Amino acid sequence: MTTTRRHFLKLTAVCGSALALGFDASADEPFAPNLWVRIDADGTVTLTVTKVEMGQGVRTSLPMILAEELDADWERVKLVQGIPSAKMRGLGTGGSWSIRGLFTPLRTAGAAAREMLVAAAAAKLAVDAASLRTEKGFVIHDATRQRLSYGELASAAAKLPVPASPKLKEKFTLVGKRTKRVDGKAIVSGKAEYGLDVRLPGMLYASIERPPVMGGTVKRFDATKAKQVPGVVSVVQVSRGVAAIARDSWAALRGREALEIEFDGGPHAQWSSADYIWSLHEAATKEGISTRSAGDSKTVLAAATKVIEADYVYPFYAHAPVEPMNTVAWVRDGKCEIWSPTQAPNDVQDRCAQLLGMAAENVTVHTTLVGGGFGRRLGWDYALDAVEVAKTSDQPVQVFWTRADDMQHGFFQAPSVHRMKAVLGDDGLPLLWHHKKVSTYHNARRPVTPAQIQDPEYNRGSSWGVYDVPYAIGAIETSYVYVPTHVPIGPWRAVFAPSSVFARETFFDEIAVAAGRDPLALRLELLSAAPEIVEAGSLKISRPRLRRVLETVAAKGKWGEQLPKGRGRGLACNVYDGVTHVAYVVDVSVRNDKVRVDKVVCAIDCGLVVNPNGVEQQVEGGAIWGLSSALKGAITIKDGRVEQSSFADFDVLRLDETPAIETHIVGADSPTPYGVGEPTVAPIVPALVNAIYAATGKRVRTLPIR
Amino acid sequence: MPAYKLTVNGREHHVDDVPADMPLLWLLRDRLGMTGTKYGCGAGICGACTILEGNDAVRACQVTASEASGKRYTTIEGLNDHPCQRAWLEEDVAQCGYCQAGMIMSACALLKRKPKPSAADIDEALSDNVCRCGTYPRIKRAVQLAAKLGGGR
Numbered sequence: 136m137t138t139t140r141r142h143f144l145k146l147t148a149v150c151g152s153a154l155a156l157g158f159d160a161s162a163d164e165p166f167a168p169n170l171w172v173r174i175d176a177d178g179t180v181t182l183t184v185t186k187v188e189m190g191q192g193v194r195t196s197l198p199m200i201l202a203e204e205l206d207a208d209w210e211r212v213k214l215v216q217g218i219p220s221a222k223m224r225g226l227g228t229g230g231s232w233s234i235r236g237l238f239t240p241l242r243t244a245g246a247a248a249r250e251m252l253v254a255a256a257a258a259k260l261a262v263d264a265a266s267l268r269t270e271k272g273f274v275i276h277d278a279t280r281q282r283l284s285y286g287e288l289a290s291a292a293a294k295l296p297v298p299a300s301p302k303l304k305e306k307f308t309l310v311g312k313r314t315k316r317v318d319g320k321a322i323v324s325g326k327a328e329y330g331l332d333v334r335l336p337g338m339l340y341a342s343i344e345r346p347p348v349m350g351g352t353v354k355r356f357d358a359t360k361a362k363q364v365p366g367v368v369s370v371v372q373v374s375r376g377v378a379a380i381a382r383d384s385w386a387a388l389r390g391r392e393a394l395e396i397e398f399d400g401g402p403h404a405q406w407s408s409a410d411y412i413w414s415l416h417e418a419a420t421k422e423g424i425s426t427r428s429a430g431d432s433k434t435v436l437a438a439a440t441k442v443i444e445a446d447y448v449y450p451f452y453a454h455a456p457v458e459p460m461n462t463v464a465w466v467r468d469g470k471c472e473i474w475s476p477t478q479a480p481n482d483v484q485d486r487c488a489q490l491l492g493m494a495a496e497n498v499t500v501h502t503t504l505v506g507g508g509f510g511r512r513l514g515w516d517y518a519l520d521a522v523e524v525a526k527t528s529d530q531p532v533q534v535f536w537t538r539a540d541d542m543q544h545g546f547f548q549a550p551s552v553h554r555m556k557a558v559l560g561d562d563g564l565p566l567l568w569h570h571k572k573v574s575t576y577h578n579a580r581r582p583v584t585p586a587q588i589q590d591p592e593y594n595r596g597s598s599w600g601v602y603d604v605p606y607a608i609g610a611i612e613t614s615y616v617y618v619p620t621h622v623p624i625g626p627w628r629a630v631f632a633p634s635s636v637f638a639r640e641t642f643f644d645e646i647a648v649a650a651g652r653d654p655l656a657l658r659l660e661l662l663s664a665a666p667e668i669v670e671a672g673s674l675k676i677s678r679p680r681l682r683r684v685l686e687t688v689a690a691k692g693k694w695g696e697q698l699p700k701g702r703g704r705g706l707a708c709n710v711y712d713g714v715t716h717v718a719y720v721v722d723v724s725v726r727n728d729k730v731r732v733d734k735v736v737c738a739i740d741c742g743l744v745v746n747p748n749g750v751e752q753q754v755e756g757g758a759i760w761g762l763s764s765a766l767k768g769a770i771t772i773k774d775g776r777v778e779q780s781s782f783a784d785f786d787v788l789r790l791d792e793t794p795a796i797e798t799h800i801v802g803a804d805s806p807t808p809y810g811v812g813e814p815t816v817a818p819i820v821p822a823l824v825n826a827i828y829a830a831t832g833k834r835v836r837t838l839p840i841r
Numbered sequence: 842m843p844a845y846k847l848t849v850n851g852r853e854h855h856v857d858d859v860p861a862d863m864p865l866l867w868l869l870r871d872r873l874g875m876t877g878t879k880y881g882c883g884a885g886i887c888g889a890c891t892i893l894e895g896n897d898a899v900r901a902c903q904v905t906a907s908e909a910s911g912k913r914y915t916t917i918e919g920l921n922d923h924p925c926q927r928a929w930l931e932e933d934v935a936q937c938g939y940c941q942a943g944m945i946m947s948a949c950a951l952l953k954r955k956p957k958p959s960a961a962d963i964d965e966a967l968s969d970n971v972c973r974c975g976t977y978p979r980i981k982r983a984v985q986l987a988a989k990l991g992g993g994r
Contacts, residue, residue: 190937190974315933322938323926325877325917329939332876340871365860383871384880385863456973457881457889458939506879506939507973538882752936752976759975782886782971791964793977 154251154289156244156297172201172244174252178272178286180207185217186237187228187478188318189508190756191812192749195317196234197241199745203309204245207285208272214317219480219500226480226502229513229626231715231810234745238808246301248292255292256283311803313748318504330476330503333463335531339368341524342387342535345376345544348400348775350621353377356396364390373523375516375544380524380532388537400775403621408451408550408772415552415573415618416446423571423614424594426602427671430610435567441559443649445642448837449634450769452548453541453777453785454627458506460517460545461535464525470497471522472531476505478512482580486515487522509760510626511545514580539780546579546625547770553601553638558610563650564660567610570642572601572635574615579623588617595672600635600817603671605681605710606643607664622772628760629816632711637838640707640821644828654706654825655689674713680802681710684718684738687801692720692736701725702733703830707821711814716740716802719758719822722794725830730840732762732794732823740802742809747800750811754798757815763788765820769839845910849873850919856906865909866890866901869916877917877942881971888970891943891950892916898950898966915949917942924990925949925983932983936974944970948984949992956993958984 155173173181182201186193198212217226249269256274257264260281268275273282321327346352356377358370364379366386371378379390436442462475464487471491477483480502488495505512521534536544551574558567576583576597587593594615595602602613627633647654662678662685669676685708689695698704701724708718722734737754744750768785771778779785824835844857854873864883869875869892881889883902890901893915901916920926925945935941944967951958951966958966963984972980 188937190935192936315930316935318938319930319933319935322935322941323917323929323945324920325875325942327938328876329879331880332870334874334876383863383867385860385867385871388883389860454973456937456939457887457971458879458937459881505937507937509973535880538884538887748933752933752974752979755978756936756975759977760973781882781884783884787971787973788975788977789968790970790972790977790980791968793975793981796978 154248154293156248172248174248174285174289176286176289178284179211179213180205180285181213181215183215183217185223185226186233187226187480187502187505187508189228189478189505189512191233191753192316192746193228193233195314196745196749197237198317199309199314200238200241201245203307204242204304205249206269206271209309211272216502217480219484220496224481227482227513228478228508229510231712231813234808235810242303243301246303247298250298250301251292251295252285252288254295255288259283259288259291310745311747314746315748327504329458329506330461330463330474331458331506331535333474333503333533335463335465338463338531338533339380339382339528340384340387340533340535341378341380342391342537343373343376343378343520344391344394344396345540346398348398348404349623350401350403351775352399352401354397354399356394358394360395361390361393364393369527370394371524371527373520375520378524378534380528384535404775406772406775408770411620412448412450412550412552415550418616418618419446419552419554419571419573421616423616424589424591425612425614426591426595426598427611427613432567432569432610432612435558435610439558439567441649443557443559443646445555445645445836447553447555447638447641449551449553449637450838451550451622451772452627452764453545453770453779454509454511455542455782455785455787456507456509456511459536459538459541461533462518462521463531463533464518464521465531466491466522466526467529469493472499472501473518473521474501474503475518476503476512477515477518478505478508478510479515483515483518487518490519490522491526509628510630513626514546538782542779542781542785543777546623548627549574549624551634553635555638555642557642557646559646559650563652565608565646568604568606568608570601570604570613570639572598572615573618574634575618575620575624577625579625592672597631598635599630599712600632600639600709603674603676603710603713604639605669605676605678606658606661608661629813632709632813632817633761633764633820636707636709636817637820637824640709640818641824641836644705644821644825645834655685655694658685658708676710676713680716680740681708683801684708684716684740687799688718688720688736688738691738691797691799694720701830703826703828705822705824705826705829707818707825709814709818711817712810714742714809715811715814717814717818719819721819721822721826723823723826723830725827730766730827732792734794735796735819736799737797737815738799738801739811739815741811741814742802742805742807744800744803745808750800751798753811754815755796757812758796758819759788759793761816761819762823765823765838765840767839843907845906847909847911848913849875850915859906861905861907863906864902865904865906868906868909869901875916875918879939879942881940888947889940889943891946891970893946893950896950896953898947917945920945920949923949924992925952925987927990928983928987928992931986932979934976934979934983936976940970940972944972944980948987951984952988952993957988
């Protein structure tokens with residue numbers, strides 16, 4: 136998900152009445168234009184959006200970047216959602232990579248189109264191109280007060296060569312401007328179409344009863360009663376269970392309820408998450424794969440007088456987006472058409488084609504709006520459900536999951552145990568830092584290979600927040616111990632960072648307490664040492680930039696202020712993926728063991744900011760996501776099955792529990808934008824836990840907080 | 842199967858061939874083609890399917906077709922430049938947007954009951970609605986703004 140390849144451009148123009156540019160944003164593949172800018176004779180600018188909108192605002196921010204360089208009229212930019220094909224790859228949306236990856240390609244496309252329009256205008260007016268300027272969809276010749284619209288220039292511009300390296304702007308007018316989400320009106324009027332809202336003529340609805348035990352199978356079933364439910368059209372067995380297909384959703388649900396199925400629990404029918412987490416504790420004595428090693432731990436330990444140790448425990452979580460998984464598929468005449476709320480359109484196309492034994496070009500995937508992604512919809516399992524059911528019918532079929540299906544049969548955030556050790560010197564400064572993460576890799580979408588298990592880089596990839604510890608400490612050892620499980624594990628908002636950063640930043644607070652030092656001052660001191668840039672794996676972490684967010688959040692969050700009894704203030708920070716710097720100050724009140732979050736202050740350096748409104752939304756969302764994970768529900772598994780089934784037993788933060796959240800953006804003068812959707816999640820949890828310690832003297836080492 | 846008559850957004854609908862226990866949620870979405878009201882849990886826990894019955898917020902997944910018969914409902918599609926919608930846009934509340942129809946309808950019901958709600962009133966009226974994107978701080982502001990825009994009238 137975190138591709139590091141550099142993006143570069145090859146542009147082509149398509150002639151006709153419109154100016155259309157396609158360009159290739161990938162360096163290591165043959166030329167495949169995956170992003171099209173089109174300017175029609177009526178002046179409409181159409182941008183194919185090659186990322187999925189799931190609330191992170193790409194349908195607003197990506198066009199802003201294009202419109203900026205093109206000097207387009209923002210009101211006349213039209214969006215088309217990219218449809219996956221051999222030529223249109225890279226639609227997968229995750230890892231907080233959309234703006235980070237597309238910023239330069241979009242700017243270049245906009246600038247190239249603008250230069251071609253200017254050249255066309257220069258020829259038409261017989262003036263020097265340098266005497267022309269552009270504004271809101273017009274090329275303007277000030278000396279003669281002539282204005283030519285982009286629409287009337289498009290056809291001539293399309294016949295001109297595409298500039299190889301168009302000049303990019305030095306000053307922005309739209310990028311950086313607080314801009315409202317383009318989908319806002321559709322959403323508040325109920326017109327926005329999510330996967331579950333797809334309606335096609337003659338469409339059927341299906342619901343699948345699955346083996347309740349993970350890895351279980353259907354032994355036998357009797358559909359007699361199900362077929363008697365009015366509206367039920369048919370019952371079919373598919374690889375993940377038995378589907379009732381009906382005329383409407385209710386009949387599908389009723390039909391499913393009436394199914395009589397005997398399941399075989401399979402090999403994991405006794406499995407429990409409590410046992411598994413216990414096995415993580417046991418495995419913490421193993422050596423593991425080293426993910427970073429610096430200094431001489433042996434000598435430091437031999438001479439140590441003050442050693443601090445602690446284990447931190449992180450549970451399973453579900454994604455629980457409010458829109459449950461669903462997909463519509465229509466299989467006919469050797470072709471398949473799919474409508475899916477997916478974060479992985481290319482994968483959906485490829486995997487569904489594979490399942491159907493069709494060439495990928497015969498499978499068309501329409502990506503709908505996504506009612507909450509959070510990594511869950513990087514999986515294609517629910518699209519395969521739809522295709523399997525739909526191939527038994529001539530009609531389009533919508534397969535929809537219930538809330539319980541969604542809680543129990545997706546993939547999960549991995550649990551982990553973190554074994555921490557530090558040695559303090561006589562001056563209270565840490566001399567040694569050990570962080571061992573014991574957990575499991577992602578296994579839901581692709582199997583883990585034996586080579587990956589031994590590969591330090593792969594293990595680093597599963598230990599964000601562990602090996603990239605930013606502090607200047609003489610001896611550092613970080614490692615990863617793999618404990619396999621059959622439970623499907625996959626990406627969740629902020630992926631591997633939340634558990635690791637919870638352990639790291641809480642343990643840091645423990646060290647500060649043990650050393651009798653202020654946690655902010657100790658952080659700043661250990662971030663002021665040379666070198667300024669810490670190299671860990673392939674990441675380069677900037678200590679000065681991390682210091683700056685800490686100093687900002689401390690000032691804005693009134694760090695050091697005395698609070699009344701029962702209240703506490705906590706602090707934590709992180710550098711996500713080596714690029715986005717986030718620090719939080721969290722205020723809590725604790726009364727009768729009940730935690731209330733009073734206030735959250737965030738300072739974030741995510742580089743250049745395209746839409747400050749979008750950054751603030753993601754800070755609010757990331758903070759609330761993190762607080763939910765710390766204070767509310769987790770997933771537990773007993774007798775092989777998930778125990779939770781709804782928001783009643785996997786609760787999430789509610790409106791009345793939500794604190795005021797303040798965002799302070801720093802570092803927006805940077806030339807490059809970085810991600811923001813995920814980086815805001817991880818450090819809120821240790822900041823909260825540290826605030827609870829400040830309020831009560833009780834140290835939380837296990838999530839969720841009970 | 843019996844036939845039912847209900848009014849949605851001022852328009853009368855006659856529905857037949859529908860079982861008595863079919864939740865209004867599915868009746869709206871699958872039979873009347875109004876998909877603005879969302880399915881989130883089917884158990885009255887998440888609030889995504891909140892609509893108005895008269896002036897009161899109800900969960901469309903918890904009202905059966907037979908109970909709905911003869912009653913008047915307003916769904917998100919029935920709002921037209923409503924102060925809540927304007928306030929939601931002004932505060933740029935939505936992220937993924939999926940839960941927002943339920944949030945807006947809950948807010949409408951609150952404002953009809955209490956045109957000038959306190960922070961505690963807003964907490965009480967909207968804390969049974971789940972949002973996973975984390976739009977709650979903006980919802981609080983939007984409800985206050987909608988009240989100022991006359992959302993209770």
